[in-house]
Amino acid sequence: MRRRQLLTAIGGTASLAAVGSVGGARGRDATGRLDARRRYYRRRFRGFDDPETETRPQGGVFPEGKTPFARVTLGTRDGVDFPENQTARTVRLWNDSEETRTIGYRIRDGAQLRLWQIREFPAGGWLEITLNQPTDYVVAVDVEGAFGGEVEVGAFDCNVATTTIRVDDLGTVSSTTKSTLIGCPGAELVETTLSAESGRCGTLEDADVIREDEAVVVDGLVLTPNPCYTAKVVETRLEDDVLHVTIGAEKSTDVACIQCVGHVPYQSRMRFRNAYPRRVVVDHEVNGRRTRMLDTELV
Structure with missing residues (x-):
């Protein structure tokens, strides 16, 4: 035509x-x-003036095999729990245009601004960003000083994933993500330990849970009939990605004890392989009395 x-x-x-x-x-x-x-x-519409003129290939096909004009690394791998199951993520910010353009990018981790840079992107050039710390990121892109759009990057697991953010001829921002499809291993309970202090008079009873160094740690006070008790682990069980922990108590001495209600401070540590459980449920069970202390998502 x-x-x-x-x-x-x-x-x-x-x-x-x-x-x-x-x-x-x-x-x-x-x-x-x-x-x-x-x-x-x-x-x-180039090429319609002359049928013999070859038109330029349409954009949208990433130039695989070429190298980025720059690389940026955000964070380090130090302190990453289960690193083989939380691989780093790669983001490619690509100027799919025949023109050099000024593109800014802001990377947020929740409400915290982690990185903000403005660069000249060569025609067809792309920037490689490595995200090392596993969390949910939002990448906001500005094109020639105007907001272009946002892209969410997250779901860190054992798969290698790359998110390509394309800025087309009109400054429109879009994204695609390619990932391997490996089935990642789930949480596996490896070891349970407990340390307890001496009982004392008191009526407080509570429990709290944190995750650290590839372990789930439960700190609490278990209520006992008198102070001459010590804490013990009745059960730890992992079922459907939920960790069930039951803490009990047993007499620490048979001699006469001061007559007051007691409580025993304790800390139980459960070490895991591959990943943390999704949720933790903690019960106290003493002399047939069972109390649900917490049922919480592990974040």
């Missing part, structure tokens, strides 16, 4: 001019450069 026929098909010369002027004045901006939409349509 020649140019005259094409213009007729889309509504004539006036229609083409109207499309070229969307979002601002046609022609060149204050710097003398063609505005983005005019550049886009000039490239889009």
Whole structure:
């Protein structure tokens, strides 16, 4: 189809001019450069003037095999629990355009701004970002000073995943993620230990749980008939990714004891392989009395 026929098909010369002027004045901006939409349509319809002219391949195909013009690393792998099951994530920010452009990117971890940079991206160039610390990130992209969009990056596991953020000719931001499809191993309870202090008079009873150094740690006070008791682990069980912990108590001496209600401070540590459990349930069980102390998601 020649140019005259094409213009007729889309509504004539006036229609083409109207499309070229969307979002601002046609022609060149204050710097003398063609505005983005005019550049886009000039490239889009290139080749219709002459059937022998070869058109430029359409964008959207990432230049695999080429190297990024720069690399950025956010965080380190130090202190990452179960590192083989929480691999680093790669983000590729790609200027899919024939023009050099100024692109800014802001990386947030929840409400915390972790990185903010503004760079000149060469035509067709891309930047590689490595995210080392497992968490949920949001990458916000600005194109020539205007907000372009946000992309969520998360789901750290044993798979190798790469998120490509594309900025097209018109400054539109989109993303795709490619990942391996390995089945990642789940949490496996390896060892349970407990340490307890001497009992004392008191009526407090509680429990708290944290995760640290690939272990789930339960700190608490278990209520006893008198202070001459010590804490013990009745049961630890992992079922459907839920850790069930039952803490009991037993007499520490048969001699006469002071007559007051007692409680025993304790700490139980459960070491895991591969991953943490999703949820933790803690019960206290003493002399047939069972009390649910907590049932919580492990975060």
